[in-house]
Amino acid sequence: MSHYAEHVPPATTETGRLLEQVLMEVKKVIVGQDRMVERMLVALLSRGHVLLEGVPGVAKTLAVETLGNVVGGTATRLQFTPDLVPSDILGTRVYRPSQERFDVELGPVFANLVLADEINRAPAKVQSALLEVMAEHQVTIGGQTFPLPEPFLVLATQNPIESEGVYALPEAQRDRFLLKIEVPHPSMAEELEIVRRMSVGKPSAAQILDPERLMAAQAEADRVFVHHAIAEYAVRLVMVTRDPAAWGAPELVPHIANGASPRGSIGLVQAARALALLRGRTYVLPGDIADLAVDVLAHRLVLTYDALADAVPPRAIVERVLAVVGQPVVAPAQSSGAPAYTSTAPAQSTPAA
Template sequence: MTEKVRESSLFIDDITEELDRVIIGQKQMISRLIIGLLSDGHVLLEGVPGLAKTLTISSLAKAINTGFQRIQFTPDLLPADLVGTLIFNQRTGEFTVKKGPVFSNIILADEINRSPAKVQSALLEAMQERQVTIGERTFPLDDPFLVLATQNPVEQEGTYPLPEAQVDRFMMKIKIDYPSESEEMEIMRRMARTTKKETPKAVVHPQTILEARNTINEIYIDKKVEQYIVNIVMATRSSAKYGIKKIQGLVEYGASPRGTINLNLAARAHAFIQHRAYVTPEDVRAVAYDILRHRIVLTYEAEAEEIQTEDIIESILSHIQVP
């Protein structure tokens, strides 16, 4: 199994090497996007404009040679603009289906929180059921199908908070920070040109991704590590049971069972990226923040004290015994 994982994960190095030619820094964002791709999980990226979120996602689609659609979410966007609609043909007297941009492999939902809830909810069926209903007909979506959404921080002008039901359907929420000083220097030197910028080449076939997902399902995860995952998620719901007094009264709602499932899947994918055939507690801890940060709802008291969900997760990880 170790040899099988080592051979089937070699393409990860090809993808990261190709993206490194285009993207400067943002190593964590790239690795988390690959984990989402391998785990068949949607990813939400949050950060101020200009941090290469859109460029990274479009570059990833080119590197794996798959279908890509960029949808710019605006306040006047309609659900039909997303999934498609029925068009009446006067000549035949029949309705024909016009499919929307959601019928692709990788969907970049750019600035998703600039559209009202009705439009955001139009993605729900596609994200969860991998299908779209137009009129009376239901159409399955191609595999792989992945929604990679970007959003601006909610404090910015003209943003609508995402509904909790939709946020929970994202496997991970990644917070993108500013580059370091050395990375900023390299960005300036490479990008401050009027000539055409370098674009990534296709280095992986989509079938390779689907085969890798089957291999990830076989990666070994010990019962103690499984219990560790359950303990972490349960602690977000009942901190008193685990003796974490520091966060008592600060969490309104804990992570849903999707958090447990996705923590397991992401830990396996993280081990796969490291070319390992087994999951360690370090794999779980590495992805815990991205899996749980959007699944914990804080109380008013926590918000008044300016406590972040990352503080809650840090307290839980420091208290739950590592196997």
């Protein structure tokens, strides 16, 4: 038996059935946008935050609210505006004259799912206040540290077409998001279905999960096996963004000022585990990494001024990276049905001497 097959954990049909029900309930409300819904579930299973970017009216907020209803737990919606201050979302100390002491009033960020609507409308002070929340899952007020409830997830939305009253997210905060999902307009057939559903009465989704079952599904995703060749493939993708010339993509040098951080490598593997579980597998395939590469890496790239002036999309850069780095070669399936790998990526993915 191969080294790969020995480490494949047993399948859990209960988890797969629950996740399928979650997808079905969300799709009762959300028409189309299959990729967005799948990626949001990937983030839930891999404990990563999500940034949804799209023009107004493409169901970003509705998708987040629907997902919150389906997975259960507590959920809050924060409408970000330019006059927001950190205490509005984190909480503050309140003086009680009758007791002659200060009490801490916790803010609305203390919930399982936090919808940060139009996050780029908040000033830098508010955005920086979210860094500790997103990374450490805790809030510090008046010298006291308060842990956030688990599971905890921030789902943020932003509008890419407005420039007035908008504060671009700093690189440090963009890096905290596991996935950035671009939400397109629906097709004509999808929009006809949207009109049909909404003209009769708004559909609603039933609750399928609760915090305990969601954490059990997250633990199941943690046990999805990742072959060392696939982990190496994920790291190679990130390496190309940092030093394109050395890794066989010199044409990208004028476009990338700074490549993806180690969070990119960790996020690729973490999200691929969740995607494999959603697709009914207990092991990750190279295609899972490739499918997620744009969503995990594109928003982590810092482009040069020339690339910004030429309107080079980060998505195109990651797609070029995927073309340069070959996927691991899959050997014939073993008796267990899990693939093994006979080699790592091709020679062009090795840094130049």
